[in-house]
Amino acid sequence: MAVPAVRRAPIRTGMKPPRLSFLRQTLTVAWKDLRSELRTKEAINASLSFAVVILLLFSAAFEPTEDQTREISGGLLWLVFAFAGALILNRSFARELANDCLDALIAAPMSGAALFLGKALANFVLLSAVEAVCLPVFGAFYNVHVTRQFWPLAGVIALGTWGLTVVGTVFSALTVNLRLRELMLPVLGYPILIPCLLAAMHLTAPLVMGDPLTAELAQWVRLLVAFDVIFSALALALIESVMVR
Amino acid sequence: MRNKTIAVLSWFTALLLAGNLAVILLVLPDEVQQGPIFRIIFFHVPAAWTAFLCFFGAMIASVLYLVRKNLRYDAFAAAATEVGLAFGAANLLTGMIWGHIIWGIWWTWDWRLTSMLVGLIIYAGYVMLRRAIEEATERARMSAVVSILAFADVPIIFFSIKWWRTQHPQPVIYGGGVMSPAYKFMLFFNWIPLLLLAVALLLIRMRQEQTGREIDALRREMHAF
Amino acid sequence: MKPVEIAGVWKFYGDFPALRDIGFDVEPGASMALLGRNGAGKTTLLRILAGLSRPGRGNIRICGADPRERSTRHSIGILGHGISLYEELSAVENLRLFARLYGLENPDRAASEWLERTGLEKVRDGLVREFSRGMRQRLAVARAFLHEPAVLLLDEPFTALDDRAIALLQSLLRDAIAEGRTIVLSTHQLREALELATHVALLVRGRLAYTGARTGEMLEDTGWLYRQYGEPQSAPA
Numbered sequence: 001m002a003v004p005a006v007r008r009a010p011i012r013t014g015m016k017p018p019r020l021s022f023l024r025q026t027l028t029v030a031w032k033d034l035r036s037e038l039r040t041k042e043a044i045n046a047s048l049s050f051a052v053v054i055l056l057l058f059s060a061a062f063e064p065t066e067d068q069t070r071e072i073s074g075g076l077l078w079l080v081f082a083f084a085g086a087l088i089l090n091r092s093f094a095r096e097l098a099n100d101c102l103d104a105l106i107a108a109p110m111s112g113a114a115l116f117l118g119k120a121l122a123n124f125v126l127l128s129a130v131e132a133v134c135l136p137v138f139g140a141f142y143n144v145h146v147t148r149q150f151w152p153l154a155g156v157i158a159l160g161t162w163g164l165t166v167v168g169t170v171f172s173a174l175t176v177n178l179r180l181r182e183l184m185l186p187v188l189g190y191p192i193l194i195p196c197l198l199a200a201m202h203l204t205a206p207l208v209m210g211d212p213l214t215a216e217l218a219q220w221v222r223l224l225v226a227f228d229v230i231f232s233a234l235a236l237a238l239i240e241s242v243m244v245r
Numbered sequence: 246m247r248n249k250t251i252a253v254l255s256w257f258t259a260l261l262l263a264g265n266l267a268v269i270l271l272v273l274p275d276e277v278q279q280g281p282i283f284r285i286i287f288f289h290v291p292a293a294w295t296a297f298l299c300f301f302g303a304m305i306a307s308v309l310y311l312v313r314k315n316l317r318y319d320a321f322a323a324a325a326t327e328v329g330l331a332f333g334a335a336n337l338l339t340g341m342i343w344g345h346i347i348w349g350i351w352w353t354w355d356w357r358l359t360s361m362l363v364g365l366i367i368y369a370g371y372v373m374l375r376r377a378i379e380e381a382t383e384r385a386r387m388s389a390v391v392s393i394l395a396f397a398d399v400p401i402i403f404f405s406i407k408w409w410r411t412q413h414p415q416p417v418i419y420g421g422g423v424m425s426p427a428y429k430f431m432l433f434f435n436w437i438p439l440l441l442l443a444v445a446l447l448l449i450r451m452r453q454e455q456t457g458r459e460i461d462a463l464r465r466e467m468h469a470f
Numbered sequence: 471m472k473p474v475e476i477a478g479v480w481k482f483y484g485d486f487p488a489l490r491d492i493g494f495d496v497e498p499g500a501s502m503a504l505l506g507r508n509g510a511g512k513t514t515l516l517r518i519l520a521g522l523s524r525p526g527r528g529n530i531r532i533c534g535a536d537p538r539e540r541s542t543r544h545s546i547g548i549l550g551h552g553i554s555l556y557e558e559l560s561a562v563e564n565l566r567l568f569a570r571l572y573g574l575e576n577p578d579r580a581a582s583e584w585l586e587r588t589g590l591e592k593v594r595d596g597l598v599r600e601f602s603r604g605m606r607q608r609l610a611v612a613r614a615f616l617h618e619p620a621v622l623l624l625d626e627p628f629t630a631l632d633d634r635a636i637a638l639l640q641s642l643l644r645d646a647i648a649e650g651r652t653i654v655l656s657t658h659q660l661r662e663a664l665e666l667a668t669h670v671a672l673l674v675r676g677r678l679a680y681t682g683a684r685t686g687e688m689l690e691d692t693g694w695l696y697r698q699y700g701e702p703q704s705a706p707a
Contacts, residue, residue, distance in 0.1 A: 020540060020573040028570045032556070039558045100552025104613070107520045108571040109543040170394070174387055178377050188374060188391065191367040192398050195405035202409070219408060227401055234397055238390045241311050244538070245383065245523040314526070316484070381484025462485035 025110045029118025030125075036095060037126060043091040047130045051084035055134070055141055064142050073142040074205030078197050080138070081131055081157075082164060086186050088126045089168030092119050093176040102176070112240040120169045120235075127161050139208075148210035156207060159224045160200030163231065167193050170235045173242045199224040247448060254445040261438040265431070273427060282346045286428075289339040291436035292332045293361060295443050297399075299329030300368065304396035307389035316458065317451075319385035322392055323375060324450035326368050328443050333365045356410035363402050367395045381458050471534040473498050473621045473652035474519065479528030481514055481676075488514050490676045492528070496669070501643070501653035503663050503684065505695060506673035512656035513551075515673070516625050519654065520548045532621055544572060547619035549627050553610035557599035561590055561609050564598060565616060572617035584612040588638065604635040611639055615646070622646060624655035628662050636662055664689050674700050 037043055058076050062069045096102035105115055139146040146153065167189050175184040190197075199220040203213065213221075269284050276283040303325040310318035337358060344353045352358075371391050378384035424432070474496035481489040489511045496502050506512050517523040518530060521537035535542040548554075555564045562581050569577030585591045588608040598606060614622065622643075628636055643653060643666050657663035664670075670688060672680040672695055680699040688695055 020544070024573075025571055028567060032559070032567050035563070036556060036558050098552075098557060100550050100554050101556060103517075103520075103522055103550055103552070104548070104554035104568070105571075106522055107543060107546065107548050108568070109540040109573065110571055111540060167394075170390075174390060175374075177383075178374075180377055184370075184374060184377060188367075188370045191363055191370060192394060194363050195398065195401045198405045198409055223401070223405055223408075230397060230401070231394070234394060238311075238393065241386060242390055244521075245386070245517075382482060458484045465483065465486040 020109055022111065022114050025108075025114040026118040026121065029105070029110075029115055030121040033092070033095070033119060033122035034125060037091075037122070043088045044126060044130065047084045047087040047126075048133055050087060051080050051130060051134050052137060054080045054083055055138060059141055070142055070144055071209065072205060073138070073144055074203075074208040075201035077134070077138055077204055077208065078160065078201045080134055081127070081161070082190065082193065082197060084130055084134070085127050085161075085164050085168065086189070088130065089123055089165070089172050089189075090182055090185050092123050092169055092172040094172070094181065097176060106243050112243045113236045115243070116169060116173070116235060116239040119172075120165050123169055124161060124165045127165060128158075131157060131161065144208045145210045146208055149207040149212060152213055153204065153207040156200060156203045156221075156224070159221075159228060160196060160204075162228050163196035163200075163224065164193060166228065166231045166235050167196070170231075170239065170242070173239065195223060196227045199227070247452060251445050251448050254441055254448075258438045258441040258445060261441070265435050265438060269431060269435070273431065276425070276428065280347075282343055285339050285343050287431055287435045288439075289336055289343065290432060291439045292336040292339065293357070294436060295439050296329045296333035296336060296361070296364075298440075299325045299332065299443060299447075300364070300396055300399065303329065303392050307392035310385055310389045311393075316381065316385055317455075319381075319389065320451045320454035320458075321447070322389065323454055324447045326371055326392065327450055328446045330365060330368050330372070331446070332439070332443065333361055333368075336361055337365065354410055356407045359410060360403050360406045363406065364395075364399060367398065371395060381461060472496060472531075473533055474502075474654060475529070475531040475534075476515075476519075477529045479515075479518065479525045479530065481511070481518065481523070482526040487526075488676050489518075489525070492673075492676075492678050494671055494678060494681045496652055496654060498652055499647065499650045500668045501647055501655070501666050502669045502671060503667035504654060504656040504671050504673065505658075506656070507696075507700070510673040511676040512673055513625055514676075516548075516550075516623050516654065516656055519621075520546055520623050544617065545620040547614040547617065547622045549610055549614040549622070549624040551625055551629075553606050553613075555598050555606065555609055555613060558597060560595045560597050561585060561601075562594040564609065565612060568613050568616055574617055580616055584616050587642070588612045603630070604632045607631055607635045608638055611642060615642065620651055622651055622653045622655075624653070626656055626658065628657065628660050640666060661689070661692060664692060670695065672696070672699050 055076075058064075058080075062072070062076070064070075093102070096105060106112075135146050138144070168185070171185050171189045175181045175188070178184050202220045203217060203224070206217070207213065265287070269287055273284070275281050303322040306318045306322040306325065310316075310322065340355070340358045340361075341351050344355070344358075345351050371388060374391055375384055375388050378387060472495050476495070477493045479489055479492040480487055492511075492515060504512050504515065514523070518525050519532065519537060521532075521543050524538065530537055532542050533545050537543060537546060556567075559567070562585060565581035565584060566577045569580045574580045582591075582594075585594050588611060590605060590608055590612065593601070593605065598609065601609065611627075614624070627639060631639065640662060646653060647666070653666070655663055655667075664684060667684045670680070670682065670684045671678060680695065
């Protein structure tokens, strides 16, 4: 039987040249993650429940009605965000494992940076959503006025959350194929996040009490911004090495 | 060839250390303000310098690995990190002993010790990660990324913890004060045997990594079909 | 410029060479069946062709460029072991997603068109997690072909498919071949794959043992090539 002749017909490869826009791809990935999460609500429910439980446990450890506790409560808040956040961050790349979706994303004509940024954006939104629910609960439990310095507080929380997001998303990608993934992400991520959490705690504590930020606290803001910038840059630079074998 | 290097290095280090110890314990006078225990500084501080140098070396090797993909760089990074961990631990322990003798407390939250502790936890995570990845190339790649991120964090950790701890009055292990020239000299001179020790340990550990890879390759070859 | 050019490719896992000095080309419009036992390196090679992995040594050119370049990846369609579809999204959402990632001008139209071609138009809004295996496979094929790639890379695509899915895949692949696309598919000597193939490459222990046109002999006796060029399978310890 003869080998079928190889046709040399021109290939109909897509009607027009592709519109490969970084922004479009980033937003597509972000939107996909958000839509997936909103449909299943797995990570967000777990994260919220965990957050409330931690808040309760802290009240058991530190008497919530005492003034001293109220003063440190801003710091406690970040522990809640960090621990509950790990559940969301873990899910970030873990959700791509089923059905080998991660391969399809890496093989797509999309830079690693777009994939990373898309996921980071989605994580940021999800983390912020959890924090937005935690804040009033926390305010009620500890009788602190979270709205008095609302915009500075929102700014600090945003900066701190971006730090959490960037580091958490990178380590989510890094640990995705490990057996002990849920363990390794916090073990690797939290120590690296210590400066970010320290800064956020120092800034949040007075803000949550309704006190404005003083000049001497400005150094913490600078540290937070520096941390965010440095680690965002590093994450974008290193993500291809993490994704491509 | 390498065995001989390691042997020579080790002997030389041992001799130098012995000589230094003799000088430290027998020849040098007590520091006026700090007392006899101050001599621990000759190990405490150079250990920290050595650890820092090791982590820096590991970061450079990690960058080189990502660029060149030669697994020797990975072996160096892994070895340097572990040696750095050892010296960092030595720094912490000597610091704690010192603190206990002077202040009666084991952990004084001194910013330098606390920074070192955070660093050690990060790099311990690095070692844990390596244990968790079986395949050599993937392990090299992932640990290289972590090493770079970790070292980038080091200066930020220093500053953040320094600001944190200096907001509160605290027992300081040694603050300022002028060191006598003899002490200053010994501080740097004792760094030499510690560095040599680090190099010897590094070479041993690197060889271990390489042998491990060879065994793994042979095992794969055997089980492949 | 050939669609697939491979030269001197080695892939190492640690010190172990999973691929050893692989080199061959695939002509435009050809369909190459990549044969080999488990562990021979088929998946490794396909992943490198798809840009998911980098070779330790050597050169890969897909349509004249490195598969790690973004513009090249637009010309590549992959179908791996997993279906690469999101369970919690619907069929049309999945296709639209990939259409956007591949930069298609009209993602909705492309998605609808391929849902029709794979017979999934009726379940376009159904979530993938509710689909049967055959339906998932069809949707996976739609995803792979969606952006009209010049080169299709398929890793054991006929494994565990039912008749209908096999027939559909074969028909789509025949259409692709007729349109002049190039196909590389790995297979375990399945008749269905060999029928479509114009060329064959055999990997043995990471080495290229044979490459050439697919003959009638190979089709009639699918084990023939292994006996001729493959090493006898050694008994494991």
